[in-house]
Amino acid sequence: xxxxxxxxxVIVLLLAGLAFIALRPGTIAAPTSxxxxxxxxLAQPFPLENVRLLDGPFRxxxxxxxxxxxxxxxxxxxxxxxxxxxxxxxxxxxxxWESPDCELRGHxxxxxxxxxxxxxxxxxxxxxxxxxxxxxxxxAKCQAAMPAKGYNPVFLSAYPESFFDRVDRAQKVxxxxxxLHKIMAGLLEVYQHGDNPQALEVLTNMANWLKFRxxxxxxxxxxxxxxxxxxxMNEVLANLYAVTGNPDHLKLAQAFNHEAVFAPLxxxxxxxxxxxxNTQFPKIIGAAxxxxxxxxxxxxxxAEFFWQRVALNRSYVIGGDSDREHFFPTNDFARHLSAETxxxxxxxxxxxxxRQLFGWNPSATLMDFYExxxxxxxxxxxxxxxxxMTYFVPLQAGRFKTYSTxxxxxxxxxxxxMENHAKYGDTIYFHGTNxxxxxxxxxxxxxxxxxxxxxxxxxxxxxxxTTKLTFQCVSPVPFALQLRRPAWAGDMTVHVNGKKxxxxxxxxxxxxxxxxxxTGDQVEVQLPQHLHMEPLPxxxxxxxxxxxxxxxxxxxxxxxxxxxxxxxxxxLDFAKLxxxxxxxxxxxxxxxxxxxxxxxxxxxxxxxxxxxxxxxxSLIPFYQLHHERYAVYWPIGDLARATAGTTNSIP
Numbered sequence: 001x002x003x004x005x006x007x008x009x010v011i012v013l014l015l016a017g018l019a020f021i022a023l024r025p026g027t028i029a030a031p032t033s034x035x036x037x038x039x040x041x042l043a044q045p046f047p048l049e050n051v052r053l054l055d056g057p058f059r060x061x062x063x064x065x066x067x068x069x070x071x072x073x074x075x076x077x078x079x080x081x082x083x084x085x086x087x088x089x090x091x092x093x094x095x096x097w098e099s100p101d102c103e104l105r106g107h108x109x110x111x112x113x114x115x116x117x118x119x120x121x122x123x124x125x126x127x128x129x130x131x132x133x134x135x136x137x138x139x140a141k142c143q144a145a146m147p148a149k150g151y152n153p154v155f156l157s158a159y160p161e162s163f164f165d166r167v168d169r170a171q172k173v174x175x176x177x178x179x180l181h182k183i184m185a186g187l188l189e190v191y192q193h194g195d196n197p198q199a200l201e202v203l204t205n206m207a208n209w210l211k212f213r214x215x216x217x218x219x220x221x222x223x224x225x226x227x228x229x230x231x232x233m234n235e236v237l238a239n240l241y242a243v244t245g246n247p248d249h250l251k252l253a254q255a256f257n258h259e260a261v262f263a264p265l266x267x268x269x270x271x272x273x274x275x276x277x278n279t280q281f282p283k284i285i286g287a288a289x290x291x292x293x294x295x296x297x298x299x300x301x302x303a304e305f306f307w308q309r310v311a312l313n314r315s316y317v318i319g320g321d322s323d324r325e326h327f328f329p330t331n332d333f334a335r336h337l338s339a340e341t342x343x344x345x346x347x348x349x350x351x352x353x354x355r356q357l358f359g360w361n362p363s364a365t366l367m368d369f370y371e372x373x374x375x376x377x378x379x380x381x382x383x384x385x386x387x388x389m390t391y392f393v394p395l396q397a398g399r400f401k402t403y404s405t406x407x408x409x410x411x412x413x414x415x416x417x418m419e420n421h422a423k424y425g426d427t428i429y430f431h432g433t434n435x436x437x438x439x440x441x442x443x444x445x446x447x448x449x450x451x452x453x454x455x456x457x458x459x460x461x462x463x464x465x466t467t468k469l470t471f472q473c474v475s476p477v478p479f480a481l482q483l484r485r486p487a488w489a490g491d492m493t494v495h496v497n498g499k500k501x502x503x504x505x506x507x508x509x510x511x512x513x514x515x516x517x518x519t520g521d522q523v524e525v526q527l528p529q530h531l532h533m534e535p536l537p538x539x540x541x542x543x544x545x546x547x548x549x550x551x552x553x554x555x556x557x558x559x560x561x562x563x564x565x566x567x568x569x570x571x572l573d574f575a576k577l578x579x580x581x582x583x584x585x586x587x588x589x590x591x592x593x594x595x596x597x598x599x600x601x602x603x604x605x606x607x608x609x610x611x612x613x614x615x616x617x618s619l620i621p622f623y624q625l626h627h628e629r630y631a632v633y634w635p636i637g638d639l640a641r642a643t644a645g646t647t648n649s650i651p
Contacts, residue, residue: 051425095408106158111415113186181231232282281349319373389417397582
């Protein structure tokens with residue numbers, strides 16, 4: 001026992017009295033009852049266990065993620081937890097944000113648990129479950145050992161409990177509740193996807209410790225504490241309440257509702273300018289979950305208004321948002337194309353929020369945004385050579401992607417990146433009462449067990465403009481198939497068993513085919529993709545080019561690129577490198593668009609052939625562009641002429 005900590009802890013124990021009995025590990029069995037949502041969901045996702053990816057770019061990304069997860073040593077991940085608990089550890093510490101001197105240490109262990117559990121659900125591979133079972137068992141040992149170091153019972157973290165004292169006193173400390181959320185969320189994922197009841201026991205104990213911490217504070221003190229980044233504490237506690245039925249867990253979730261952010265959103269006021277962007281997303285996801293579990297309309301208003309403002313008003317063409325990690329005025333995008341745009345964590349969270357809102361009101365607008373972010377930021381964020389992840393996705397022309405190192409980065413976006421590529425099957429299909437939604441065109445197989453239906457989606461999209469759904473049914477079953485008609489697919493065609501279907505509704509809606517389905521039925525879909533352009537929000541003088549849902553990036557060469565595959569321990573290691581000049585176009589955007597031609601033999605490759613004999617520029621989907629400088633937004637017209645003296649102006 002650490003004598004320097006003991007006296008204060010003893011005093012606290014005496015003052016708290018019997019309240020600490022509830023904090024002893026194992027003294028309170030986790031309830032087995034589940035809480036059903038108060039709000040009926042019109043559409044629900046299928047469990048990951050019911051969807052299997054088939055060959056294609058998403059499965060490739062998942063397999064690279066699997067290789068990375070299995071390359072990490074669990075004992076190195078556990079090192080800081082064991083040291084904090086006073087247990088022996090001979091493992092070499094990891095670096096970056098998991099190093100022993102980083103205040104955020106432990107956060108990626110939570111992400112790691114989530115990612116392995118999600119990937120286990122997505123593949124059924126036993127090696128992944130063995131990893132999570134081992135880590136959970138060792139975390140339980142750490143939790144049991146904490147009191148001997150002078151910490152309050154059932155505390156669990158990779159850093160001292162004093163970090164939370166600093167939060168309560170509004171002293172400087174790097175986001176201990178943020179890290180705690182990741183650990184708790186990881187344990188919950190392991191319980192839900194990994195069939196591990198010990199994970200729920202450790203998590204419930206953590207919630208008991210948390211109740212002790214929060215109950216000591218007045219509401220005013222708690223709101224002040226929430227000024228420190230706290231991740232999605234309200235979300236994970238609401239999710240825990242849904243599992244346990246313990247009202248204390250819901251009360252704890254509500255204690256983490258940050259009113260300084262919620263109050264304006266509830267009134268339909270956008271006061272996001274200047275706020276640290278990724279701090280806000282998890283809070284809103286937690287509000288959305290509380291709406292489902294309580295029916296409180298205020299939470300729905302907060303979540304939907306936030307989504308509308310960010311997705312439709314604050315996002316770049318790739319689906320990401322923010323510059324230098326912060327929201328900025330929506331009329332100021334022209335000043336915010338930098339080396340630090342579009343933090344990848346933000347899009348991870350926005351896609352989580354989007355799929356949650358889809359359950360309330362199935363909408364093609366939501367799924368169009370989801371598809372945009374999924375292809376153009378999430379899939380684009382993983383290095384196909386190493387499996388490493390981006391932090392920022394620079395949108396300043398001439399920049400390039402910087403990737404994490406395997407063992408010396410562990411940024412927040414490495415953690416969410418571990419999860420991103422483990423759960424690509426979670427939104428392809430949703431279901432309602434006698435309804436099946438096909439949201440995304442990703443090769444996959446769905447087992448809809450309740451209906452006795454298997455659906456196999458075969459496609460090479462986006463490299464091919466078709467997808468085919470083949471049904472296998474235990475017996476003929478009536479249901480409505482709702483097939484997304486993307487906003488970019490104005491001339492989509494659909495055949496059922498060779499018979500052309502009448503397309504109703506505009507692009508950006510769902511085509512409904514209500515019939516009795518039987519084994520052997522096939523739905524064949526044509527999804528013609530066309531070149532189109534999208535201006536930088538609020539700036540018609542800068543445009544991005546797209547092919548269907550895919551953002552096209554111009555290849556600008558490799559001059560001056562750093563070695564090591566552009567991997568860096570620090571996400572900003574390359575941010576101050578010189579940026580070479582990039583092409584600009586003095587013609588109108590429509591004229592530039594007409595100069596983009598497909599490359600023969602390369603279905604997703606294009607060449608931009610400017611007038612006047614300037615060198616042609618190769619354009620490829622942004623998710624395919626790695627280890628090269630690029631441009632996504634192109635100055636045109638008056639802006640191009642104004643900057644012609646400092647860049648390579650193309651007439």
